[in-house]
Amino acid sequence: MVLAINPQNPQPRLIKQVVDILKQGGVIAYPTDTTYGIGCDIFNKKGVKNIYQIKKRDPRKPFSFICADLSDVANYAQVSNFAFKIMKRHLPGPYTFVLEATRIVPDSVVTRQKTVGIRIPENAIALSIVRELGHPLVTTSANISGEDVYHDPLDIEDALGHMLDAVIDGGILRGDPSTVISLIDDRIDVLREGVGDISWIHQL
Template identity: 80%
Template sequence: MVLNINPENPQPRLIHRVVESLKQGGVIAYPTDTTYGIGCDIFNKKGVKKIYQIKHRDPRKPFSFICADLSDVANYAQVSNFAFKTMKRNLPGPYTFVLEATRMVPDLLTTRQKTVGIRIPDNPIALAIVRELGHPLVTTSANVSGEETFNDPSLIDESMGRMLDMVVDGGILLGDPSTVVSLIDDKAEVLRQGSGDTSWIHQL
């Protein structure tokens, strides 16, 4: 099912429909500020396991998730003054920041080292979904692991629609994946260069 949502002013009744699906364990494709993502409620084991199956992904490689804002991040990650200032300067934006997880994060979404990847994308639809849901949304690229990522919702529906409960159409995106930056031990280290500029790291 494809649901068209205004990318700049998401309609609350449509966001509500998306969130109702997520609360029932639904898995959706949705736009971010980089590429389309696949997601579910982080506290719904059925949804998380379904995403692992859709992606054909090794369960030892946990997914990142989207928070609504910086105050929300503190519930799920250890945020030092250094990490807070760094994230405040760059979020919302095309970055995934890796931090130490708190006990709030389900085991399926933490690494062996108990770290998590957290995003606050600059996308009104993604943020509206997370705010309405009341807690984070799993995020991973809209593709099977190792295969082409689709940024056209009609192509996502064509290739993966039968495996998803809903494709949220927020228009065609042209971005690269997010830039992944570790902030562990108060050191900024680029783990993957993507859409986000990293020249600021040398100024820290």
């Protein structure tokens, strides 16, 4: 099922429809500010398990997730003053920040080191979904692990639609993945260079 949602002004009725799917354990494809993602409610074990199966992903590799805003992040990660200043300056944006997890985070999205990857994308559709849902949304690229990422929601529907409960059409996205930065122990460590600019790191 493809749902066309306005990328600038997401229709509340359609956002609610998507959230109803998520609350029932559904898995969706949705736009971010980089690429399309596949996601579910992080607290729904069935949904998380399904995403691992859809992507054929190693279960030892946890997913990142999307929070609604910085105040929401503090519920799921240990945010020092240093980390808060960095994240406030660069979020919403195309970054995934790695922080120590709080106890509320399900094991399925926590690494062995008890860390989590958190995003606040600059995308009205994704953020509207998370706000309406009331807690984070799993985020992982819309593809089979190791294969090319799909940029067109209609291609996602053709390739993966039979395994998804909804594909949200927010337009064609040709971005690369987010830049992943660890802020553990108040140290900046770039784990993956992506869309997010990192030149600011050398100016600190």
